[in-house]
Amino acid sequence: MKTSIIGFPRVGELRELKFATEKYFRKEITAEELEAKGKELRNKHWQLLVDQGIDFIPSGDFSFFDTTLDAAVLLNIVPEKYQALQLSPLETYFALARGYQGEAGDVTALAMKKWFNTNYHYMVPEIDDETELKLVGDTLFTNFNEAKAAGVITRPTIIGPFTLLKLATYHGSKQANDFYDAAIEAYAQIFDRLAELGCEWLQIDEPALVLDLSPAEVQQFKDLYQNLLAKKGNLNILVQTYFGDVRDAYQELVALPFDGIGLDFVEGRKTLDLLEEYGFPKDKTLFAGLVNGKNIWKNNYQQTLTLIEELQKFGDVVLSTSCSLLHVPFTLANESLLTKEVTNHFSFAVEKLAELNDLKKIVADKETNRDLLNANLTLFAQDRFSKNGQVAQRVESLTEKDFIRLPTLGERASIQKNKLKLPILPTTTIGSFPQTKDVKQNRAKFKKDEITETEYTAFNQEKIAECVAFQEEIGLDVLVHGEFERNDMVEYFGESLDGYLFTEKAWVQSYGTRCVKPPIIWGDISRSKPITVAYSKYAQTLTDKPMKGMLTGPVTILNWSFPREDISLRESTLQLALAIQEEVLDLEANGIKIIQIDEAALREKLPLRQTDWHTEYLDWAIPAFRLVHSKVQSTTQIHTHMCYSEFADIIQDIDNMDADVISFEASRSNLDILDALKKIDFQTQVGPGVYDIHSPRVPSVDELEVTIHNILNKLPIEKVWINPDCGLKTRGVLETEASLKNLVLAAKKVRGGV
Numbered sequence: 001m002k003t004s005i006i007g008f009p010r011v012g013e014l015r016e017l018k019f020a021t022e023k024y025f026r027k028e029i030t031a032e033e034l035e036a037k038g039k040e041l042r043n044k045h046w047q048l049l050v051d052q053g054i055d056f057i058p059s060g061d062f063s064f065f066d067t068t069l070d071a072a073v074l075l076n077i078v079p080e081k082y083q084a085l086q087l088s089p090l091e092t093y094f095a096l097a098r099g100y101q102g103e104a105g106d107v108t109a110l111a112m113k114k115w116f117n118t119n120y121h122y123m124v125p126e127i128d129d130e131t132e133l134k135l136v137g138d139t140l141f142t143n144f145n146e147a148k149a150a151g152v153i154t155r156p157t158i159i160g161p162f163t164l165l166k167l168a169t170y171h172g173s174k175q176a177n178d179f180y181d182a183a184i185e186a187y188a189q190i191f192d193r194l195a196e197l198g199c200e201w202l203q204i205d206e207p208a209l210v211l212d213l214s215p216a217e218v219q220q221f222k223d224l225y226q227n228l229l230a231k232k233g234n235l236n237i238l239v240q241t242y243f244g245d246v247r248d249a250y251q252e253l254v255a256l257p258f259d260g261i262g263l264d265f266v267e268g269r270k271t272l273d274l275l276e277e278y279g280f281p282k283d284k285t286l287f288a289g290l291v292n293g294k295n296i297w298k299n300n301y302q303q304t305l306t307l308i309e310e311l312q313k314f315g316d317v318v319l320s321t322s323c324s325l326l327h328v329p330f331t332l333a334n335e336s337l338l339t340k341e342v343t344n345h346f347s348f349a350v351e352k353l354a355e356l357n358d359l360k361k362i363v364a365d366k367e368t369n370r371d372l373l374n375a376n377l378t379l380f381a382q383d384r385f386s387k388n389g390q391v392a393q394r395v396e397s398l399t400e401k402d403f404i405r406l407p408t409l410g411e412r413a414s415i416q417k418n419k420l421k422l423p424i425l426p427t428t429t430i431g432s433f434p435q436t437k438d439v440k441q442n443r444a445k446f447k448k449d450e451i452t453e454t455e456y457t458a459f460n461q462e463k464i465a466e467c468v469a470f471q472e473e474i475g476l477d478v479l480v481h482g483e484f485e486r487n488d489m490v491e492y493f494g495e496s497l498d499g500y501l502f503t504e505k506a507w508v509q510s511y512g513t514r515c516v517k518p519p520i521i522w523g524d525i526s527r528s529k530p531i532t533v534a535y536s537k538y539a540q541t542l543t544d545k546p547m548k549g550m551l552t553g554p555v556t557i558l559n560w561s562f563p564r565e566d567i568s569l570r571e572s573t574l575q576l577a578l579a580i581q582e583e584v585l586d587l588e589a590n591g592i593k594i595i596q597i598d599e600a601a602l603r604e605k606l607p608l609r610q611t612d613w614h615t616e617y618l619d620w621a622i623p624a625f626r627l628v629h630s631k632v633q634s635t636t637q638i639h640t641h642m643c644y645s646e647f648a649d650i651i652q653d654i655d656n657m658d659a660d661v662i663s664f665e666a667s668r669s670n671l672d673i674l675d676a677l678k679k680i681d682f683q684t685q686v687g688p689g690v691y692d693i694h695s696p697r698v699p700s701v702d703e704l705e706v707t708i709h710n711i712l713n714k715l716p717i718e719k720v721w722i723n724p725d726c727g728l729k730t731r732g733v734l735e736t737e738a739s740l741k742n743l744v745l746a747a748k749k750v751r752g753g754v
């Protein structure tokens, strides 16, 4: 049995590619130096794969920004405005990725979108009627040659035409199928050139096959590949899928003349059923995604071996990962703070290669490799390190009524109105204020033990006092403390929750040069101590206006962590919900009358198939949020906040979260969300962000007034709040102060006019 991987984390062991690219952006190194760094990393990674005994080694998975963008550029999908800049190929590439402002012109970047159900983001190819899809680039070929020169025959990988054209946006009258013929021609040329270079296999990624597909789309896929595969010559073609099963297209897929088919047995719940029901052709190789490419836990060898045996009945099996290893950190080797007992359970990208190799060896010769299997069996026989019977018990004993807040939303609204005495169109912010240099320095110094806790806290209190004074001065109605103590909305809470672990170097690429370091849920979650109470309470002493307590919700904490695999996501989320519930009740007991529970990432783990949305996710995610606030008094007002996503299609579920008030990131989507709210008669009071905090631009009073009137055209005035569309932490002080002043003035003017 051979081994294969779909892709490798190109950013490098210590994020070398990120740092080199950012230096290039700052003009500290030349294009040649950046190219040289890329070459060095590619070669290092290929060698690593060779050393780990991987049989199918990819090339073309390296990228200076994003592989979807690479494919677009290779195929000449570059809108005229970027070509008109007449920059070098590398500069044009980065203009597409990041926009360009300079002597040659001024263009914005392509749109960026979440890559399926991951936290990776791809650049959305932009196609118009002038687009001439044809093979123009050569990185795929030069990378193949580069590896060949180093003695490695790689399997180039490229995103397939079906997925590429499905993910693209169309600005003219032409649609995806208008480009199929050109795509067939271009991919056929790729086949020819690779074959000439001595390439044996090409991997074509078609993850779009795991989405809900209509019969018409399946037919399009079939026609497309029937024509394309007729031109493959002697080249072997692997069609690679991931992030789920291909239930809508399985029969058509296996009937096409591919040489290899890559299926995901980890997230693809129905993959095995599909094989059993419809069989798998003997003349094709099954690339079985059995080692999880998305999570960081060791593989259970016994389970995998059993499955391999079952799959081998269908014919030739190559052992593979479930998706590209891009989605996990590079290596455990640089984690010095975690104990061996803990890291023994982990497997990052490099360690996953070793797992593939172990499994290959065991399959080849079980007796000689018994030690490998036994070590793994011992590991899985052990109980996980930090179980907490009490927590499990609390989750177990939850009943229906724990998820229901009484009295009802409508009744609460009038109780809270009398209690809080807020004006109509109350103004507020989303929580964070600018994280200036001194704020970050204060945290860094404290972390490095350079200042005492007293000094650290005193500084934060001073900042809070300034922040509160400013909000009072400009006349905001509901104040915040500013979140100066927080580095990140998940890590900050994780640090005070038992059951969480933090890594030092376990970065994962989120987009371009941006990487994130998700914490790891290691055990049952409980709150070890109050987290936010002291600062919120202090902030409330400074003002007579209501001070909003500020928390991150359980679904977002879960979605931005590496979750456990031994219990369900639902169970971990409920544990988190109970921990945050304690914090909510503590805030309430300490005089905080309004509490905001952010669910910025609510949509992140929404299943790819709409039919699974409720049963697999929303049916527990929404109740988990309700659990957090179900026990507060009717007078306590619960807010939530959401961003980074589209909401229209899950708007009813958002209403079912039963918060009293919700603020949305809405200004960039032109307030489209208002129609969706109106349509379902959204019950929750709502603050659709009135300006975009992702830009330093200061909105004028006039334009804010117009925006507010637009909102009031769609929503009843007694339900509307006025706020920016997200937290202000990434903004500068001057623009923030100016924008907020204008926001309050605009709200006052509109109030005066009604």
Ligand code: GLN
Binding pocket: 430, 431, 432, 483, 489, 550, 598, 600, 641, 642, 643, 726, 727, 728, 729
């Ligand atoms: N309360 C957080 C803040 O203001 C919310 C952040 C977010 O939505 N991403 O920073």
Ligand code: ZN
Binding pocket: 430, 600, 641, 642, 643, 644, 665, 725, 726, 727
């Ligand atoms: Zn936000």
